[in-house]
Amino acid sequence: MKTGLPVFLAAGVALGASWCGLVLAPSLQLGGAKETFVLQSSDNWPAQRTGDATIGLQIYRANGCAACHTEQVRQTGVTSEVTITALGTQKPDDFLAFAKSLFVLPKLADYTNALAANLNGWTGELPKTLLTSTDKEVVAEMASRLKAVGVKTETRVVATGADIARGWGSRQSVAADYLYDQPVQLGSLRAGPDLATIGVRVPDANWHWQHLFAPKAVVKNSTMPSFKFLFEVRKVGAAPSPDALKLTGEFAPAAGYEVVPKPEARQLVAYLLSLKNNVPLYEAPFTPVTAAK
């Protein structure tokens, strides 16, 4: 080879192809995304953030919180479960006998052991979950058989996965969740817990302020650094500030002083409280727990 032209062309074609595939195509597919609907609700998703929370995202970005925290929940699959909510005219013992008669049905034969284990020692408390971790058809079959004998049931869709079992969310994160994030802070390392639903898990702003000021005051063994620079330690004025942190022991300020959050801390916590990626969507369905009651 004596000229650079083939190299030039090959590099241009290779990089151009990947640019079209991984930059242009996703921009066309997802760049025009709009708000979507929450399942079984008239709400739109995602909701616009308040002003404080929008600025809070910039505090989150500036301090590189995403270096240790992800904002994405993973899911391995979806299962269905069926729960009895009312026995109707049936007595628990009659129901047990009836349930055993279902064991021989072709679709349910594989679940005999699970059903037997679930019903073992049951004396009629409701609601009672009959079958978990199965597929939609089995649950539908079960529900229709039970309906025929007047037993009321509820079927639920449940997302599965370690993140969900940890209580970090009820479903996986999907593209729609990040529509209003600028910049999107997905994160790539979990040196700290996932924050996709932190606004649902810990809705108390005071807890977050304490945690940011002195992480070990609320989470023993925390490896998070303190963000004291987001707070002001000042002399108590005529009356103590209503927002002063309630710190005890080694974390408390000197007598006559109080710790109050600066606007940055308020905004950051407003952002954290706005992280509630926990509603069922068309692309990530689940049955919210409240609906089962």
Add this chain to the structure above:
Amino acid sequence: MNVTENKTICAGEINASLRVPLLALFGGAGVWLVVGLGLGLIAGIKFHAPEFLSACPLLTYGRVAPAANDAVLYGFCIPAALGVMLWIFARLSRAPLALPLVPVVAAHLWHLGVLVGLGGILAGESTGHLWLEFPRAAAVLLFAAFLLIAVSAAATFGWRQERELYPAHWFLFAALLWFPWIYASANLFLVSNAPPRGVVQPIIAWWFVNNLLFVWLALVGMGTAFYFLPKIAGRPLAGAGYALFGFLTLIFFGTWCGIPQSAPLPAWLPSASTFAALLAIIPVLALAIVTRNTVSGACVACKGGPFCFIKFGVLGFFVASLLYLSEFCPRYSRVLDFTWFNFGVTQWQLLGFAGMVLCGAIYEILPQVMEKPLPFARLAKANFFLFAGGVLLLVLPLLIGGVAQGKLLVNPNVAFADATAVALKYLRISTTGQLLLLLGSLCLVLNVLVLTIQWKLSVVKTVVDYIKSPLETSEVKS
């Protein structure tokens, strides 16, 4: 004039044309490497003592950690690679560097850009996109500086005396095209006033990171290795056909990796990356075969010299690339995502591969281009052992700790704090590795800076001698 004489005159001219640009590029690169590894050490210590320097907003972990990474990548790897590239282009062209003043200006512009970028991150002006943290002003400076150096490199390439192209040419020439495209593309999309909506941002960032950390570093590192390994071993590159095959498959398949499996995206994107990662094993193996056949049996006693650096670096490329590609296997990624494993692989790519190869190249080039031996040849050897030990101590615990952490993270019965605590033990060892790397980088920077000072003094001396010297009679008369 016989051929050998012609060659020596030519080599002298080439060296003279490269001296100032290379000192500017390598000097700054060495300083940024020390800065980056120093910041990395601070970030590492914070995991053992979270309160260490936490009162200062500039040095909070979330700012120091990306600043450390960017200082190593943008501060050290890229300018060092550009310097090595200029040297290889000039030598293979058998012509002095074209437009030698341009890279000097560009080198200072580049280092200014890195300074602005690191200052920006520490001041809280990071863009928030992984590996693209530098604020807009810094990105513009870096882009302009790269273009200027590319112009000089391309002109050297275009005006070459020796028309034949070697494998090193393909890799380095492609790298020259690569960076402006991906850097401009990523910054125009993400750091503009109207960034794309939602998850398109991380997709573009992942595309950029993969193209920079996997493809670009491979092009630069393997191109450099394919020039220096045959040169030092005194034998031709074995199997140029394999090298071409490896080059083409790398740029066609490697460019599609990068989208993590767990990402909240339409499934076709991560799947495309998985498929591409599977295919990208081919170029890694092809390049491994070429290197093995070139190096094995070569009678070179390297003893910590450039040959050792480059061999270690290429070995690092194979291992780190295979580990990197394994991250795209859905089965592994379920365990490895969000753990220290991926961080460890990136450090191996940056320091264990690119850093090693480039350091070796710098130690090989400097004595030739300055036409005098290294001021601290022993420190250069110590540098190899410090780097090799440092990389292994840094990376291996991160990989093992990452797997241990990942296995606990996917088990919901283990508390999250316990899963994190497992990794902390390993992080202690890797912080020791960071310390060794920092010591090694001090050896490099001492050598480069002392050479620069010696050269500046010699220039001053020449000028002073010239001024002091009595005029010749002929000049007095006229």
